[in-house]
Amino acid sequence: MNLSNYFWYFSGALTPRFCDEVIKYALSKEEVMAYTGGYGDKKLNKEDIKNLQRKRKSDLVWLNDTWIYKELHPYVHMANKNAGWNFEWSRSESCQFTKYKLNQYYDWHNDPWHKPYDKEGPDKGKVRKLSMTCQLTDGSEYTGGELEFDFRNYDPNMRDESKHIRSVPEILPKGSIVVFPSHLWHRVKPVTRGTRYSLVVWHLGYPFK
Numbered sequence: 001m002n003l004s005n006y007f008w009y010f011s012g013a014l015t016p017r018f019c020d021e022v023i024k025y026a027l028s029k030e031e032v033m034a035y036t037g038g039y040g041d042k043k044l045n046k047e048d049i050k051n052l053q054r055k056r057k058s059d060l061v062w063l064n065d066t067w068i069y070k071e072l073h074p075y076v077h078m079a080n081k082n083a084g085w086n087f088e089w090s091r092s093e094s095c096q097f098t099k100y101k102l103n104q105y106y107d108w109h110n111d112p113w114h115k116p117y118d119k120e121g122p123d124k125g126k127v128r129k130l131s132m133t134c135q136l137t138d139g140s141e142y143t144g145g146e147l148e149f150d151f152r153n154y155d156p157n158m159r160d161e162s163k164h165i166r167s168v169p170e171i172l173p174k175g176s177i178v179v180f181p182s183h184l185w186h187r188v189k190p191v192t193r194g195t196r197y198s199l200v201v202w203h204l205g206y207p208f209k
């Protein structure tokens with residue numbers, strides 16, 4: 001899929017008060033170790049955890065509160081329109097509050113599963129179309145932890161990381177938002193100081209036609 005805009009951002013869009021309320025609320029709940037899709041709900045042994053953390057090491061809390069979606073959804077609609085994607089989507093998954101502490105990270109990945117969801121419920125038959133990351137901590141509160149994209153819209157022999165890998169310093173201010181098509185490859189680099197809190201939400205629709 002060729003795109004004229006790989007992502008769309010809103011710098012400092014959410015109020016500091018909202019960000020602080022989300023952080024406080026999420027920290028009051030029990031956190032879990034972050035999984036990747038290949039592990040599902042299985043109970044992990046030591047070797048599973050070791051393999052998982054080669055790609056992803058962070059902690060998270062799942063949130064699905066209406067007051068959070070009410071703040072976020074207008075920005076998803078605006079980004080979808082302003083970027084020219086105009087993807088059809090109908091609902092959002094649970095919000096993933098993620099805590100990246102010292103040396104935690106999430107290596108290269110994209111967000112869609114390999115097929116539409118098949119479990120009975122409102123998500124059945126749908127796929128992830130738009131991903132959103134909300135910056136809940138100000139960039140001055142940590143170092144490292146950069147969100148980076150790899151556009152990968154080129155032949156392998158033309159690979160030049162200086163051209164094809166793009167960080168998004170525009171979303172470092174607290175309350176910033178970036179929205180992007182879920183198939184886009186991205187990563188969070190290791191945090192080297194402080195803690196980075198973010199809120200990630202995936203927005204679903206029926207497969208592209």
